[in-house]
Amino acid sequence: MSDAMTQYVTPQEQQIVSANHAVTKIDVTPVAFADPPLLNSVGVHEPFALRAIVVVHTASGYYGLGETYGDEAHVARLRRAAEELIGVDPFNLNLVSRLVSRSLLEDDGQGGHGTGGMVTTTSLDDRVLSAFNVACLDIQGKILGLPVSTLLGGAVRAQVDFSGYLFYKWASHPGHGEDKWGVALDPSGIVEQARKMVDEYGFKALKLKGGVFPPEQEAAAIEALHQEFPDIPLRLDPNGVWSIPTAIQIGHRLESSLEYLEDPCLSIADNAAVRSEISLPLATNMCVVSFDDLPPALDAKAVDIVLSDHHFWGGLSRSSLLAGIAKTFGLSLSMHSNSHLGISFAAMIHLASATENIDYACDTHWPWKLVEDDVIVPGVLEIRDGSVKVPTAPGLGVELDTQALERMHQQYLDCGLQQRNDTGYMQSIDPTFELKTPRW
């Protein structure tokens, strides 16, 4: 194409339609919220989970909300991108994406993955773009009087189903009092936790985070859940720490009790080797985590289900693209979760409501968060009978509570954490703990 054709439309040229709404200020605020000692393959959740809250302000007085990882390196990138976005038209999402990428041109890409070392190959550009894309859509919706679901093509369902997310856990963080969930370190503890989850939230699907205990023990936990909840679809996620033979063996064992098995191994090739030997569908949020992973994963027939996550797939617009790709290439789709607050929850709900091919109840960490620990005005998002009603107010449909934001930022400063480090925290408690992949 000629130079003229590849030249981007400047904010000046866009002023014809949206002159009054240029971005004037972006606040990036790291916050911390209490998190239980949830165990996983790389260690254990620290007493506080970190997030960054992005608030984009326009000349017209609107603000839009985004939420993303709170790791120090990620926050620094968000702030560099934010500088680049001053003056941009929040209706030009393509330009926002371009400018975010420009802010990252010199970036070495080290650190700030936000997932405690479990997923480190996500796209840097998409990871940083995400919260700005969400915030711009929130602004658009508020200005236009449309919910974000409509901006994503229109809600195809009025409520979104979520699964109950079970974790092995200690009774408490060392030195803290016991939390309301109690201990869960064996099958009966997991069943007890599941019973609480189902009773309180009405979940109609359950997922167990595995990769913590020897696979035989985790398989026994799934079997115990299946016996206790015979009508509830179950998933197990060992977070990529099984060997191929282990995954095949446990996969066979659980064929009649699991809905799908998630990331038994870490790589596309290893999961493909497992998938060719078992009849269970495989899901992933570890080996297909960016658009670049899609062609090789499809070639290898590695997975059946992609667990999308707008935090690393570039926001809501690009997650819609992922959904279209999944449909075109015969992949099923559901949604992955990390510890999150209400802004992310609202974004996940709008996306799922406007995505025709969400084929399974989505994951969420929502129940693990204290109700009072959030930056949004409470009352909009509630899990009942395992689903959440899609907000119908303009934008994301949630409002920032500025005092809560301040309080949670202070909590961030006070807790002293600057990046998620499940491994380091575990090793501070159990010096013998080692990272190992595959572990079994």
Added chain:
Amino acid sequence: MSDAMTQYVTPQEQQIVSANHAVTKIDVTPVAFADPPLLNSVGVHEPFALRAIVVVHTASGYYGLGETYGDEAHVARLRRAAEELIGVDPFNLNLVSRLVSRSLLEDDGQGGHGTGGMVTTTSLDDRVLSAFNVACLDIQGKILGLPVSTLLGGAVRAQVDFSGYLFYKWASHPGHGEDKWGVALDPSGIVEQARKMVDEYGFKALKLKGGVFPPEQEAAAIEALHQEFPDIPLRLDPNGVWSIPTAIQIGHRLESSLEYLEDPCLSIADNAAVRSEISLPLATNMCVVSFDDLPPALDAKAVDIVLSDHHFWGGLSRSSLLAGIAKTFGLSLSMHSNSHLGISFAAMIHLASATENIDYACDTHWPWKLVEDDVIVPGVLEIRDGSVKVPTAPGLGVELDTQALERMHQQYLDCGLQQRNDTGYMQSIDPTFELKTPRW
């Protein structure tokens, strides 16, 4: 997912945000416009080209425009789909798509392809959806005060480059006077036509519709163009009527004079066989014409460039999805054209302006249409220096001329054509003409 989750949001539920804009009426009007005797592999363009104009009206008094094929079977489908869409929220594009598909459930899919038999494997649902998707986006833009390019993610260029589309042609339709372009049946005629096109419109790329004369003659025409316009990228489109050996032979001959070769053969497998033997990029609008064609075409490495066409890829929203798929899987992208009026031209321009990876100047039949033959108020769309400025007014940025629509509908009634039939028309003039693939 549970039943609750796959249930579509009803217009009643959507009324919270867009109660006033429900669709109250949809007019589907076939029109005809004068078309020169352009030659192609299946025959010759008839004296009139047919289109259907779709006007969607809302309870709030807005209207949105769509344009598509005018073949009788297609018009009947549009009208059935239109009935299904009464009462729908034009902001819920997913629901519009769902309802269009529902209207086609009992359809046998025969006829109405609109491309004169050249492309018959497009998706029925996407072909019928297209004009309604465009019209709903036009309505949204008018209501919101945003150009369609913004609704598609934001313009990344202020003008869109087009290529000059050269055709072998007779001096006139039998029994009619000579048109302004004159005869072009050999290399010097094509060069003369190209000179007129370049002088009048400033095109910086040229495409020759081939498949009409023996390949050696068409190769000679390309070589003559290359000599006359050494700096202008050239494409040749034999519309799938070459054999594999012919395509390889001519492909080698034109490696230094073509930018790309378009559909030398008809099938994915045959084009893949050609592509593996020549260094020229291959483009297609014949063997990859629906989302279902993408996985096999990628597996076969059949083509380098997909020529998108919102008329058969489901409208603008799904053409954006195609663009995202192309980028993800390493395909280049440009745009295909059939004979069209101003509504389609505006839609093509908005789409191209908001599509980052439009890698080549787009095709258009625009110069072949009489200026006075259109249904829109003139003056907005003009090709200068080979490009068109993207309209910045709300919606598509073009307005319906209701008197012109009436006049062109009368022209449709008067001309007596009810479906495009290049082959029948050619045979009425040359009874020895036969369809043949491959022809050479």
